[in-house]
Amino acid sequence: MSIRSLVTLLALHGGLCQVVSAQPVIPGSTAVEVTQAVDLKPLERVEATSDPDRLRGNEAVRTAATAPGTSRNGSSRRGRASRVLPNDAGQVWREYDISPYTLRVSDREHPERAVVDWVLRETGTDLWFTEPLGLLNASQHRLRVYHTPEVQETVASVVDRFLSTSTESHAFAMRLITVASPGWRSQALRTMTPVTVRTPGTEAWLVSKEEAVLLLNHLRGHSGYREHGTPDLLIYNGQQETLEYRRPRQYSKSVIFRPATFSGYEMKVGQIQEGFSLQLTPLMSRDGRTVDAVIKAQVDQIEKLQEVPVDVPGPGGRSQRVVVQIPRLSGWQLHERFRWPVDKVLVISRGVVATPAPVKNRRFLFNNSMNAFGQSRGDALLMLECLGPVVSSITEKDSGTRVGNTRFQGRY
Numbered sequence: 001m002s003i004r005s006l007v008t009l010l011a012l013h014g015g016l017c018q019v020v021s022a023q024p025v026i027p028g029s030t031a032v033e034v035t036q037a038v039d040l041k042p043l044e045r046v047e048a049t050s051d052p053d054r055l056r057g058n059e060a061v062r063t064a065a066t067a068p069g070t071s072r073n074g075s076s077r078r079g080r081a082s083r084v085l086p087n088d089a090g091q092v093w094r095e096y097d098i099s100p101y102t103l104r105v106s107d108r109e110h111p112e113r114a115v116v117d118w119v120l121r122e123t124g125t126d127l128w129f130t131e132p133l134g135l136l137n138a139s140q141h142r143l144r145v146y147h148t149p150e151v152q153e154t155v156a157s158v159v160d161r162f163l164s165t166s167t168e169s170h171a172f173a174m175r176l177i178t179v180a181s182p183g184w185r186s187q188a189l190r191t192m193t194p195v196t197v198r199t200p201g202t203e204a205w206l207v208s209k210e211e212a213v214l215l216l217n218h219l220r221g222h223s224g225y226r227e228h229g230t231p232d233l234l235i236y237n238g239q240q241e242t243l244e245y246r247r248p249r250q251y252s253k254s255v256i257f258r259p260a261t262f263s264g265y266e267m268k269v270g271q272i273q274e275g276f277s278l279q280l281t282p283l284m285s286r287d288g289r290t291v292d293a294v295i296k297a298q299v300d301q302i303e304k305l306q307e308v309p310v311d312v313p314g315p316g317g318r319s320q321r322v323v324v325q326i327p328r329l330s331g332w333q334l335h336e337r338f339r340w341p342v343d344k345v346l347v348i349s350r351g352v353v354a355t356p357a358p359v360k361n362r363r364f365l366f367n368n369s370m371n372a373f374g375q376s377r378g379d380a381l382l383m384l385e386c387l388g389p390v391v392s393s394i395t396e397k398d399s400g401t402r403v404g405n406t407r408f409q410g411r412y
Contacts, residue, residue: 089132089148096155099141101162105236112138114238118283119143119158121294121337123151162238164286171387172233174243175216176278176297178355178378180224188215192347199336201351212345212383224378228276228356234390238283240294245356246275249302251325255310264313265322272327274301276356280384284342291386292339293346299380300331301354330354332380342386350380 085091098115105111116138120128127147128134135146145155191214192205207215219225235241253270279296305325314320332353340346355378 085135085146086133091132091134091147092149092152093144093146094152094155096143096145096159097141098138098143098159098162101238102140104168105239108236108239110140111236111239112140112143114240114281115143115159115162117281118162118238119145119155122154122158127151161283161286164237164284164288169234169236169390170282170284170291171390172235172280172282173383173385173387174231174233174278174280175381175383176228176276176356177219177381177383178224178226178228179219179222179381180378181222182349182352182379184219184222184379188218191215195338195340195346197336197348199334202334202336203349203351204336204338205347206340206344207347209343209345209385212347212385215347216383219381226355226378232387233280235280235282238281240279240281242277242279244275244277246273246277246300248272249274251302251305251327252323254324255312255322257312259313267322270327272300272302272329276300278382282386288342288389290339290341292337293384294337295334295348295382295384297334297350297382298331299333299354299356300329301356302327303330303354304328330377334382342388346384348382348384350382352377353380355380 085093098112101115102111105114116136119136128136132148133146134148134151135144137144143155143159145152147155189205191211192207195204195206197204231243233241233243248271250269250271252267254268256266256268258264258266276297276299280293281295282291282293284291305327307323307325309321310324311319312322330353332350334348334350336348338346338348
């Protein structure tokens with residue numbers, strides 16, 4: 001008798017009837033029957049066992065005290081086990097060899113996670129948690145996918161972009177700029193092509209690399225011009241790179257009255273991490289002509305510490321005053337995905353927002369340092385340019401991201 005045919009077996013043993021039925025088998029898998037225990041009448045004797053779900057070969061045997069779907073106290077318990085995946089929507093199982101990519105990015109921890117992240121961006125997350133059933137799993141060498149042929153095509157296109165040797169690693173130039181006034185637009189907009197942005201208050205444009213040079217010179221002539229970082233980044237295709245500068249800023253948060261102590265009170269000190277974080281996650285197209293990039297930026301700043309006097313116990317029973325500080329916080333966030341040709345420069349404006357607090361260090365160079373307690377707002381601009389694939393060896397790195405004597409295509 002073939003195991004793929006529908007078989008019904010009734011075997012009474014101590015009042016227990018078992019029904020064995022064959023299930024659809026996914027392509028390439030081994031057919032395994034799934035056994036359900038159906039209780040026709042209460043058992044007169046219950047066999048003692050430490051595991052309520054005893055195994056007899058490949059069959060699950062349940063006692064009457066632990067019938068399917070209920071526990072001894074009648075509450076919901078573990079679901080029914082099965083070794084066959086449903087394929088009612090024509091799902092197929094495929095495995096993709098991603099080891100050529102992960103071996104290139106061996107200096108990153110779990111490089112395969114970048115492949116999973118970009119698959120989710122292309123397909124959407126909900127698709128894997130709704131009908132029809134889908135599975136997505138990645139190891140260091142393989143990506144395993146179970147879904148419809150249409151979804152498999154999308155996954156295959158993403159994997160191809162990671163495996164393409166022409167897009168192994170690219171260099172990107174990023175400029176985070178603020179100017180005091182948004183008036184620079186009056187002359188510059190005629191040469192800029194607008195790009196759709198979902199974040200309210202945010203605008204984006206594409207300009208040629210030649211126009212980007214003119215735009216940068218135009219911005220430098222405006223008051224309050226500041227550059228908050230101009231690093232060249234070498235980024236493996238699909239991986240995330242983060243530029244971050246934050247500094248702790250302490251303030252007198254509150255006062256706690258303690259009558260049992262000598263002073264009678266205690267000052268509570270608070271701390272806020274002030275600064276900015278900028279993340280770039282690019283993925284080149286297979287032919288290397290366009291780039292998809294997820295950009296995430298966050299700026300946190302204390303505009304002012306509002307002082308409030310508080311009366312506290314003083315020497316000789318007299319009261320005295322201390323000052324607690326209430327921070328006036330300002331900041332902004334940006335989380336967008338853009339696609340643009342590599343021969344263009346992407347310019348993003350977040351509007352007039354809080355500016356990053358500038359401090360000089362080896363990674364973030366500031367042409368005009370300003371006092372952190374001075375001007376606090378400006379038109380924030382981010383300029384992104386793909387400098388091209390790496391064509392020579394890297395001779396110097398800062399934390400694995402800065403580029404030393406490496407040649408790229410183009411630079412403004």
